[in-house]
Amino acid sequence: MCFMYELVPPEAMDVAADSAPWSVTAVVAVYNGARFLRAAIESILNQTRPVDEIIVVDDGSQDDSAEIARSYPNVQVLTQPNMGVVRSRNRGITDATSTWIAFLDQDDVWLPDKMERQIAGLQANPVAEVCMCGFQILIDGKPGEIRRAPENFARSLEHGCLALPSGTVARKSALVRVGGFHVDAAKAEDWDLLVRLKRSGTIFMSFPEPLMLYRRHGANVTNDPAHIYTGDLEVFDRLILPGIAAPLRPLARWRRVSMLEGDRSILEREQGQPHLTRMLRSLAMWPFGNGKRYRIAAHMVLRRLGAVGDDSIPPSAN
Numbered sequence: 001m002c003f004m005y006e007l008v009p010p011e012a013m014d015v016a017a018d019s020a021p022w023s024v025t026a027v028v029a030v031y032n033g034a035r036f037l038r039a040a041i042e043s044i045l046n047q048t049r050p051v052d053e054i055i056v057v058d059d060g061s062q063d064d065s066a067e068i069a070r071s072y073p074n075v076q077v078l079t080q081p082n083m084g085v086v087r088s089r090n091r092g093i094t095d096a097t098s099t100w101i102a103f104l105d106q107d108d109v110w111l112p113d114k115m116e117r118q119i120a121g122l123q124a125n126p127v128a129e130v131c132m133c134g135f136q137i138l139i140d141g142k143p144g145e146i147r148r149a150p151e152n153f154a155r156s157l158e159h160g161c162l163a164l165p166s167g168t169v170a171r172k173s174a175l176v177r178v179g180g181f182h183v184d185a186a187k188a189e190d191w192d193l194l195v196r197l198k199r200s201g202t203i204f205m206s207f208p209e210p211l212m213l214y215r216r217h218g219a220n221v222t223n224d225p226a227h228i229y230t231g232d233l234e235v236f237d238r239l240i241l242p243g244i245a246a247p248l249r250p251l252a253r254w255r256r257v258s259m260l261e262g263d264r265s266i267l268e269r270e271q272g273q274p275h276l277t278r279m280l281r282s283l284a285m286w287p288f289g290n291g292k293r294y295r296i297a298a299h300m301v302l303r304r305l306g307a308v309g310d311d312s313i314p315p316s317a318n
Helices: 010-016 034-045 065-070 085-095 114-124 153-159 172-177 189-199 225-243 246-270 276-285 292-305
Strands: 024-030 053-059 075-080 100-105 130-139 142-147 169-171 204-216
Touching: 010 085, 010 172, 024 034, 024 065, 024 085, 034 053, 034 065, 034 100, 053 065, 053 085, 065 075, 075 085, 085 100, 085 172, 100 114, 100 172, 114 130, 114 169, 114 204, 142 204, 153 189, 153 204, 169 172, 172 189, 189 204, 189 225, 225 246, 246 276, 246 292, 276 292
Parallel strands: 024 053, 024 100, 053 075, 130 204
Antiparallel strands: 100 169, 130 142, 130 169
């Protein structure tokens, strides 16, 4: 078995060969995640539809993450040197003994009926091999913006990843078929995986409403605007752009960069960084699409002028 977990090897299916058809393994990759890990694990344990196995992969943490995970008798803890979240998730996939795998990041939380609803949805749609869901953002522990998953999730993947690993339930055989998460896409590994699953013939379904909470805090990798920008663009250039007619590729990439500039501006605003110039550049590059960027840009200008408070959020910006 591949120790470095660059890819999930085909023989990983041998581990789950005798598993029950609706058995589920929860996989939690953790690195120095002691602050929120208990809440994550307990959200798994509090599911109205229990999972069959919980695997926590400790990626060389220097805090007491592994000890916290071991304090729960039903949690299997795997330890390894620090190799990153992609290899950690791939090790969880490889060692899982269930037919289905549900991912949870160390700082996120499942709502109590998440697994019940997603497994029931998959049972009602037997051709589907991946189920996604929407999420709600937690900022400083307070509920914030709700982000709904697209109903036609597979089609939306050409435009970006509009869901999170913590909202994903996938058939193990589908993950093994594409080799799991791609180590070279570590800045946007979730979008990369989902696009490759789609192109392998995987059928998706989704619950648009939020079934999980995404915790946003200063230590999030996904809280780094530059990280998101470069990772997203790398996946777009490698997987999406080649499928666009050659004469249209420059325009498609220009539009993608514009949208990423807008998203980066919004995240910088939330972090109190300078952001208005970047949003105006986004609009100048590509002035089309829905009105969300215009509403947020107007709010940014009003804040700059002192017409609205610093904590004011435009109600129609979501």
